[in-house]
Amino acid sequence: MTGVNSSWIAQLLRFDRRGDTFVTSPPPAGPGPRLFGGMIAAQSLGAAGATVDPGKLPQSLHLYFVRGGRYGVDVELHVERTRDGRSFDTRRVTAVQQDAVILEMIASFHSPEPGADEYPTPAPSLDLAAAVAKEPDIEYAARFDIRTRPEDDSIFAVPPFWIRTRETIEDDPLIRACTLTFMSDFGPVPVARPSGASLEPGLGYAASLDHSVWFHRPYVPHDWHRYEVHPLNVGDCRGLVHGSLYSSAGALIATTTQEALWRV
Numbered sequence: 001m002t003g004v005n006s007s008w009i010a011q012l013l014r015f016d017r018r019g020d021t022f023v024t025s026p027p028p029a030g031p032g033p034r035l036f037g038g039m040i041a042a043q044s045l046g047a048a049g050a051t052v053d054p055g056k057l058p059q060s061l062h063l064y065f066v067r068g069g070r071y072g073v074d075v076e077l078h079v080e081r082t083r084d085g086r087s088f089d090t091r092r093v094t095a096v097q098q099d100a101v102i103l104e105m106i107a108s109f110h111s112p113e114p115g116a117d118e119y120p121t122p123a124p125s126l127d128l129a130a131a132v133a134k135e136p137d138i139e140y141a142a143r144f145d146i147r148t149r150p151e152d153d154s155i156f157a158v159p160p161f162w163i164r165t166r167e168t169i170e171d172d173p174l175i176r177a178c179t180l181t182f183m184s185d186f187g188p189v190p191v192a193r194p195s196g197a198s199l200e201p202g203l204g205y206a207a208s209l210d211h212s213v214w215f216h217r218p219y220v221p222h223d224w225h226r227y228e229v230h231p232l233n234v235g236d237c238r239g240l241v242h243g244s245l246y247s248s249a250g251a252l253i254a255t256t257t258q259e260a261l262w263r264v
Helices: 008-012 037-049 173-184
Strands: 016-018 022-024 056-063 075-084 088-095 100-110 131-134 144-148 162-167 206-215 225-235 240-245 253-262
Touching: 008 037, 008 173, 016 225, 016 240, 022 037, 037 056, 037 075, 037 100, 037 173, 100 144, 173 206, 225 253
Parallel strands: none
Antiparallel strands: 016 022, 022 075, 056 100, 056 206, 075 088, 088 100, 131 144, 144 162, 162 225, 206 253, 225 240, 240 253
C-alpha cells in the first residue's frame, strides 16, 4: 500500500500483515497519555480495506473506543470478513494491545453505482477569507493547515473550521478515506461539552466513546474543506454531536457523529 516516497498517512497504513491480522507500532511517546483515536480509527479502516476488492470503496464505519491506547506498544488489528456481497462488503475490526481490546469497528464497502446525487446546501457558518490560522494542541495537527474563527482561543480547533493537509495525499480512495477518518476526530469532543464547561486542560475529563463516518463523495485532502459540528444532546455525562464535511464548492463530502464522555 505504501512506497518509498509515500505520504505520512500512507506510512501509518504500513502494516506487518499476518493473514487478516495487521500489526502496527505506535510511536514511543506522544503529547498525551492516550493514542489519538482518529489515528487508530484510520488504521482500522485501512486494515479492513486491505481485505476488500479495490473496486469497493469505503461507505461507512461505526466504532467504539473501548479503552485508551498506549504509546510504544504494538497494536494488532484483527479483521473479520463478515460478508462479501455483489455490491457491499462488511468487515469487523478489533484493535488489541497486549491482549486488551482498545477499539471495535464495523466498516462497509460499496461498489460505486449510478443514481441521484442530492444534498442540502446550507449557508457556510464561516467564510474561509474570515478564518485565521490555528495550531491546536492535537496530536498530528501539524500535518494540517487549519483555519478557525478569530475568537477561538482554545487549545483545540473548535468547529466550524476549514482544514486541508499540508502535503498532497496519494490519489487512492482508501488512503484518502483514512485521511478523512483521521481528521474527523479533531472537532467533535469540544463541541460535545456541557454548557459552561471549560476547555482548559486539567479542569475535567473528556474522552471519545464512539464515532461514525459516512463517506458520500470523493475527498481530496489537500483541498480546503469546511467541518461543521453541531451539538445534539448532553446528558448522563455524555455529549452527542453531528458533523458535516463540505468541499469549498459546498458539496457534502462526509457525515459524522460522535458521543463523548465529559466529567466536569
